[in-house]
């Protein structure tokens with residue numbers, strides 16, 4: 001089995017064990033217990049962490065040494081056969097999200113926008129934010145990061161290089177600015193950007209194009225379109241998705257975007273590094289009670305923040321939460337649509 | 346014939362009788378595989394009196410009469426096998442009254458499922474009736490005549506279990522009532538009287554024409570949800586179904602197995618619909634259902650498919666569009682299924698038999714079931730889609746259907762709303778004294794032998 005990049009020696013000299021001590025979902029009696037569990041995981045032994053983990057990705061962000069603790073945890077789950085979800089659930093989803101081989105090379109032109117496996121969101125790619133964009137989506141281009149939730153690192157190793165090849169062959173082959181520079185790919189979904197940057201690095205998967213995060217694209221675009229911005233003057237609650245833990249630097253860009261469109265990101269208890277999981281994954285893990293608890297905490301916090309919008313960047317979080325959020329009187333919206341609103345689009 | 350048409354015109358008016366070739370062609374078949382059998386005429390009565398006069402006339406002349414609702418039974422039960430008249434009931438489509446206190450609706454025999462659904466939505470939003478997954482134009486009378494089932498069948502059994510009583514016109518033209526309405530002005534139950542409704546239920550229109558009926562209504566929940574349970578082992582299904590139904594929390598449970606879309610191939614799913622007046626009640630029911638099968642989840646051998654709310658919407662439509670969509674897979678408009686009523690414990694055998702038959706005949710298939718009552722039995726279906734314009738495709742489906750009927754009987758099941766050839770298979774297996782009793786009942790009610798002849802004959 002291929003392995004992710006992980007250094008146990010960094011852990012051996014780690015003072016904080018932040019990866020586990022800061023975990024929002026697993027309680028430890030103190031740092032000694034956390035250290036002991038870390039040691040077990042690192043030695044390839046069973047640990048309660050491998051069973052109780054919500055696969056929220058957060059430890060990836062909490063580790064001050066960039067040691068990929070979450071990716072390694074998933075690897076250990078798979079090695080030890082510790083399955084977070086029932087086998088048929090994983091198998092059926094593996095089949096559902098498998099590449100279909102429907103590959104038709106297209107003449108793409110910049111900006112090329114990757115919509116991951118969300119063809120139903122293609123309508124989001126419209127002017128003024130996305131003028132003359134080439135768009136693609138589907139399971140042949142699916143970033144496959146979701147398998148981190150299902151102890152399936154092997155699928156990431158197997159499918160991600162194939163997806164990269166598909167993207168190159170079908171959309172990016174001839175679309176670089178010149179033969180020496182890499183073509184750019186705007187990742188609409190956080191997960192894709194996380195895959196083609198952090199995951200690819202940790203899994204040693206080469207990426208022959210330049211991934212651009214949606215926020216970076218929007219941020220730049222807002223400068224170009226600054227004359228069109230009508231500030232929204234609204235308070236919003238942001239639902240930070242799990243995959244953003246892989247690329248925390250982009251959260252600052254989002255703050256800039258909010259500022260540019262006249263939006264105040266409510267100071268919530270459950271935002272930024274304390275963001276709560278949307279609840280979709282624990283339901284897949286058959287932990288509905290836990291998902292209910294998260295939902296309630298999260299919604300109460302959003303309402304208390306006085307926000308009028310609940311802003312999502314992950315379409316899956318939005319599908320999971322939109323109804324519940326709307327019932328509480330908040331307007332669910334994707335970041336890109338919120339920006340389009342400010343631009344009158 | 347001219348004289349018959351004239352007499353029919355006198356009863357229903359010229360606009361509602363036809364012997365035109367195109368009309369006879371149209372009424373000669375249904376979407377299933379059974380060969381066409383055209384009637385001599387089609388008549389559309391407006392009320393019980395007209396039905397009664399038509400039946401008296403038919404008995405007098407010895408002309409067969411085939412009652413028909415929407416003609417969606419798929420097994421050819423509304424074809425005029427011996428010619429005569431098809432009595433299309435669609436003009437008798439009134440919702441007569443609703444009793445919200447005792448929760449029932451009195452409707453005319455040709456009232457469609459969609460019409461009652463819409464009526465209740467508008468006038469009694471707190472009530473609902475059990476919808477089959479047939480297209481909404483299917484009639485309540487036609488469904489009762491075949492022991493149909495629907496989306497409240499786990500809660501309350503077959504649709505005939507939800508029947509409180511009927512008004513029926515006998516082949517001789519006499520009008521009779523069954524159930525409480527034969528004594529009281531109210532149509533609340535079949536008890537405590539001798540249950541004469543049975544003479545017409547499951548008889549596929551061979552004993553009389555249902556002109557009115559009282560059907561039970563149920564509280565309509567404000568909050569509704571759906572769970573999809575998935576496993577890979579058919580041998581586990583009886584126990585899983587038994588546990589889920591033992592929670593007594595669901596309204597409907599419909600297992601489904603299909604090779605298309607490809608990702609579903611090899612998996613056995615159970616859609617479980619449930620509701621609650623409040624969110625708390627909904628969550629409580631969900632927890633009961635989940636707890637009932639927790640052992641499988643803990644062992645990781647089965648579990649609930651994660652599905653965000655927008656994805657569930659499609660599965661929660663009433664009626665479900667999925668079978669109708671499957672019916673169109675081959676284009677050309679051909680679709681038929683063997684629905685066999687059988688015990689829950691027969692699930693694994695039924696499933697394996699279906700797989701074998703589908704492979705042998707190379708047909709486009711989909712299988713599933715509807716659980717009836719608290720796991721008391723099920724309607725297990727084998728659906729085959731075919732292109733009606735492709736003779737070979739039709740023949741393949743026909744052969745698969747016939748073999749499926751035989752397999753269902755062999756397993757211990759009984760084909761439901763069986764086509765004429767399957768009826769023969771059932772009769773051959775039936776206790777001779779039961780067959781004899783059926784003959785005697787029918788002979789007594791229909792001395793001229795005019796009611797839907799060619800069907801359910803022993």
Ligand SMILES: Cc1cc2nc3c(=O)[nH]c(=O)nc-3n(C[C@H](O)[C@H](O)[C@H](O)COP(=O)(O)OP(=O)(O)OC[C@H]3O[C@@H](n4cnc5c(N)ncnc54)[C@H](O)[C@@H]3O)c2cc1C
Pocket residue numbers: 411412413414415416417418419422423434454455476477478479480482483484485486487488490491492493494495548549550551553554555556668669672797
């Ligand atoms: C896509 C699809 C899905 C289906 N799903 C379901 C389902 O979930 N549950 C289910 O139960 N069925 C289902 N069916 C089967 C069938 O369509 C329904 O049972 C339907 O309700 C039958 O009603 P109908 O009006 O079409 O009856 P018809 O086909 O017109 O008649 C059925 C039988 O009843 C007799 N009959 C009709 N009206 C009367 C009357 N007034 N008095 C006496 N006898 C009468 C006819 O002679 C015939 O024998 C489905 C069919 C399709 C095409």
Ligand code: SF4
Pocket residue numbers: 010011012014015016017018019020038062063064065066067068069
């Ligand atoms: S993973 Fe990071 S935070 Fe955790 S023990 Fe190792 S170095 Fe420390």
Ligand code: SF4
Pocket residue numbers: 019020022023024025026049052053054055056057058059060070
């Ligand atoms: S992924 Fe989340 S739940 Fe799992 S150990 Fe890391 S921080 Fe805790």
